[in-house]
Amino acid sequence: MNMTTHAQTRIQQRGIPAQAIDAILCYGRRKRHHGADVYFLDKPSRKRLACSMGHKVYSKLERSLNSYLVVSDDGAIITAAHRLQRLKF
Numbered sequence: 001m002n003m004t005t006h007a008q009t010r011i012q013q014r015g016i017p018a019q020a021i022d023a024i025l026c027y028g029r030r031k032r033h034h035g036a037d038v039y040f041l042d043k044p045s046r047k048r049l050a051c052s053m054g055h056k057v058y059s060k061l062e063r064s065l066n067s068y069l070v071v072s073d074d075g076a077i078i079t080a081a082h083r084l085q086r087l088k089f
Helices: 005-014 018-027 043-053 055-065
Strands: 029-033 036-040 067-071 077-082
Touching (some): 005 077, 018 036, 018 055, 018 067, 043 055
Antiparallel strands (some): 029 036, 067 077
């Protein structure tokens, strides 16, 4: 997955591991917002992820899975952040 330099900086600053980013992109829900796609994990996608990944590995990543990714139309990750509140679409 390609990402902008801004996204690389934000991911590093916020300590979001690459495994969490892959999980959010593969299992997360996608919503269109302001001309970009926002990927995040809701309850059903968390359950699918925990079953596929195994509960031991899932519990290690659980904190960083409370993040969301903003992805442009060309597939590049624009930014990443922690979800502190409910996402409002």
